[in-house]
Amino acid sequence: MSWSDLALNGRILVVDDAMENIRILHAALQDEHEVLFALDGPRALEIARTQHPDLILLDAVMPGMDGYALIKELQTASETADIPVIFVTALSSPEDETRALGAGAADFISKPVNAAVVRARVRTQLTVKRQRDALRALVLTDALTGVANRRAFDERLMAEWRRCGRSGLPVALLLVDVDHFKLYNDFYGHPAGDNTLIQVASALRRAAGRTQDLVARYGGEEFAILLPQLDARGAVGVARRLILELERMAIPHAASPTAPYLTASMGISGMIPGEHTIPADLVQVADARLYQAKADGRNRYRAGAGAD
Numbered sequence: 001m002s003w004s005d006l007a008l009n010g011r012i013l014v015v016d017d018a019m020e021n022i023r024i025l026h027a028a029l030q031d032e033h034e035v036l037f038a039l040d041g042p043r044a045l046e047i048a049r050t051q052h053p054d055l056i057l058l059d060a061v062m063p064g065m066d067g068y069a070l071i072k073e074l075q076t077a078s079e080t081a082d083i084p085v086i087f088v089t090a091l092s093s094p095e096d097e098t099r100a101l102g103a104g105a106a107d108f109i110s111k112p113v114n115a116a117v118v119r120a121r122v123r124t125q126l127t128v129k130r131q132r133d134a135l136r137a138l139v140l141t142d143a144l145t146g147v148a149n150r151r152a153f154d155e156r157l158m159a160e161w162r163r164c165g166r167s168g169l170p171v172a173l174l175l176v177d178v179d180h181f182k183l184y185n186d187f188y189g190h191p192a193g194d195n196t197l198i199q200v201a202s203a204l205r206r207a208a209g210r211t212q213d214l215v216a217r218y219g220g221e222e223f224a225i226l227l228p229q230l231d232a233r234g235a236v237g238v239a240r241r242l243i244l245e246l247e248r249m250a251i252p253h254a255a256s257p258t259a260p261y262l263t264a265s266m267g268i269s270g271m272i273p274g275e276h277t278i279p280a281d282l283v284q285v286a287d288a289r290l291y292q293a294k295a296d297g298r299n300r301y302r303a304g305a306g307a308d
Helices: 003-009 019-029 041-051 067-076 094-102 115-139 150-167 181-188 190-208 232-249 279-295
Strands: 011-015 034-038 055-058 085-089 107-110 171-178 214-219 222-228 264-271
Touching: 011 019, 011 041, 019 034, 019 115, 034 041, 041 055, 041 067, 055 067, 055 115, 067 085, 067 094, 085 094, 085 115, 094 107, 107 115, 150 171, 150 214, 150 222, 150 279, 171 181, 171 190, 171 232, 171 279, 181 190, 190 214, 190 222, 190 232, 222 232, 232 264, 264 279
Parallel strands: 011 034, 011 055, 055 085, 085 107
Antiparallel strands: 171 222, 171 264, 214 222
16 A cells, blocks of 8 residues: 555554554554654644644653643644544553543543554544544535635634744735626626636636645635735735636626626735734735725736735
């Protein structure tokens, strides 16, 4: 089985201060899953935030940050809060199990471990997580276009704002408005309008390109592209690609006073999150520049001094 197949079967993070225990769990899981490991809590946090494991097998008793402190840290960060945790520990009393489950663990396995039991418990938790993720995706997806909806955008903006703020990295945003869309619906009909929004969403995906970029339907004919770790100058490149995509698609818009094909106006903002800024500031600046792009004649972007 290839490494990519193992990742599809689930990425497991094993956290234990004893290398021998990690070897035992690795041997039990390596044929079906991609297995990562950490010997202490801080390293486990770093891996959880950057490698996004599907499940964590966690020892309760470790020097420094123990399992209970680690699971609390995982639950306070939006990017790790939904990762299920199985405690794998030498503690075995009912009180220990109750404490682990009360702390938020999904399951509890006592050492010494039985390999078959570990594999079965892991499969169960991965199945539950995938079912939960599928339901969550339905809640956070725009039913028409298939991109993220406004709720998903708001959640992701907050998460990326915190994550980039910790690292001192920028976050950029494009607000995109389809030009004269009411006229388009009036001329071609609402079914055609719906189909066009689907095509525009696909064009936005192609223009963004990176796996970490989020395309969302912001409302009606307005979309947003969230660009973590990119500044306004970098976002301009995305805007230019989108303009070229719409030119290439050349969706007829006979009712538009701007162009014979469908166009869009864009406002761009980029910030490094800091103590004196909030996510709403990023949106407010992009919205003001979108308004300026429309006032300047549409079918263009505005990004502010130094970025255009």
